[in-house]
Amino acid sequence: MKDKETSGISERGHQVNLQEGSSLEPEYEEAQEYLVNLTKFGMNFGLGRIEELLKRVGNPEEHLKIIHIGGTNGKGSTSMMIAEILEDAGYRVGVFTSPHLHDYRERITINGAMIPKRDVIKLIQMLRPHLEDLVQQGVEHPTEFEVNTAMAIKYFANQKVDFVVLEVGLGGAIDSTNVVKPLISVITNVGMDHMNYLGETYEEIAQVKAGIIKTGATTVTAAHRPEALNIIREKAKAVGSPLWVVGEDVHWETRWSGELEQEFDLVGLRGVYNKLRLRLVGEHQIVNAATAVTVCEVLKSEYGVKLERRNVYEGLYKTLWPGRLELLSLKPKILIDGAHNVDGAEALAKALDIFQRRRLVLCMGMLGDKEREKVVNLLAPLADEVIVTKPNSPRAGDWQYLARLIEEKGKPVTIIEEPREAMREAFARLAMEDMLCVTGSLYMIADARQTLLELLQQGR
Structure with missing residues (x-):
């Protein structure tokens, strides 16, 4: 095989402080181990623990514009677009998102720079006595995500950022991020995911997600299913939150879509934007972009935030989001995407139409609690062959069940348990005109991405 070539796409990624010395490593590793150990407290919803923890550190959330x-789906992409537009206008923007791909500190960033290791150490040292005291007083120990949320909020307050883009972990109403009083509440969409926690119908799931809608904040949504949108309308009306609906109050039209970029026109709340360009591909990213622009228009019109049209153009074009329809190479084409539910798979299937190829090799790994049958129905027919691997998660369950579903579709399947080995095998099978798509779980994407980038660098 000839040497494979990367696409040459520039990637902003997450900035790292290169001046942090190795002397911090022992303390940082201890802090990391402490955070990992918090996973034993599992998922435990409710706001009481996070409220008490934030109270003990001075309620930093009260000093932030959120x-x-x-x-x-689309929370991360929309968050990054909003942040990039605001950053282009000269603001310092903190972003809290999850999960991470390669480094825990990706979850907490300011203008793209990950939280320094020394600050992670200081925050753990500051929070730990409070956590221990809470338990001594009979309060359940806060979960890992609750501690992550408190760390992020405290860090952003310490750094006196201009704005915080705060991503919900799961659901909305009783997610630990819902302790805040935001300027704007955004619900990107409502789909079927985490049904064992959120409900079995669009109405039930929308009810949970609408829990972030609050009096005194404007609401923006791109939810389009009537049964979900009706719930959001009712909640916004009940609490007196002005509501803007992307797709009704804001409209767009795609000009063209390519393998590396796409261009569209947008009729926003406060103006028309012609020839907006994105380096995130897929129709769903245009919807996310329309949502992000709507949020920024509300910030400008209702809160006096200084934003120019050029900030919208530049911010959107700068936005990159690793692991989400990310093209790592052009020859052969290598695409990785964290699609893990039906809506994500539908978006990926549509996006795959953009890419020309001779054969499609699909590498998949999915958690056992996902709608694997429906995802396979959407993606397997597009593939010439499939490699099934195991996501690095206790929730992987009977991960080989995925292979049996794909075999029922008449597709040749290879089972390779270890994701890195699966990537090496998939890579070896590619000819220059072929395409590899890796998808199914963000828990697998991290290992896949790192391995594929190493293989591309080696050229073999």
Whole structure:
């Protein structure tokens, strides 16, 4: 095989402080281990623990201007677009998102720079006595995500950022991020995911996600299913929150879509934007972009935030989001995407139409609690062959069940348990005209991405 070539796409990624010395490593590793150990407290919903913890550190959330982002899919992409537009206008923007791909500190960033290791150490040292005291007083120990949320909020307050884009972890109403009083609440969409926690119908899931809608904040949503949108309308009306609906109050039209970029026109709340360009591909990213622009228009019109049209153009074009329809190479084409539910799979299937190829090799790994049958129905027919691997998560369950579903579709399947080995095998099978798509779980994407980037660098 000839040497494979990367696409040459520039990637902003997450900035790292190169001046942090190795002397911090022992303390940082201890802090990391402490955070990992918090996973034993599992998922435990409710706001009491996070409220008490934030109270003990001075309620830093009360000093922040927050855009709160919920929804089934698109939260991360929309968050990054909003942040990039505001950053281009000269603001310092903190972003809290999850999960991370390669480094825990990706979850907490300011203008793209990950939280320094020394600050992670200091925050753990500051929070730990409070956590221990809470338990001594009979309060359940806060979960890992609750501690992550408190760390992020305290860090952003310490750094006196201009804005915070705060992504919901799961659901909305009783998610630990819902302790905040935002300027704007955003619900990107409502789809079927985490049904064992959120409900079995669009109405039930929308009810949970609408829990972030609050009096005194404007609501922006791109939810389009009537049964979900009706719930959001009712909640916004009940609490007196002005509501803007992307797709009704804001409209767009795609000009063209390519393998690396796409261009669209947008009729926003406060003006028309022609020839907006994105380096995130897929129709769903245009919807996310329309949502982000709507949020920024509300910030400008209702809160006096200084934003120019050029900030919208530049911010959107700068936005990159690793692991989400990310093209790592052009020859051969290598695409990785964290699609893990039906809506994500539908978006990926549509996006795959953009890419020309001779054969499609699909590498998949999915958690056992996902709608695997429906995802396979959407993606397997597009593939010429499939490699099934195991996501690095206790929730992987009977991960080989995925292979049996794909075999029922008449597709040749190879089972390779270890994701890195699966990537090496998939890579070896590619000819220059072929395409590899890796998808199914963000828990697998991290290992896959790192391995594929190493293989591309080696050229073999």
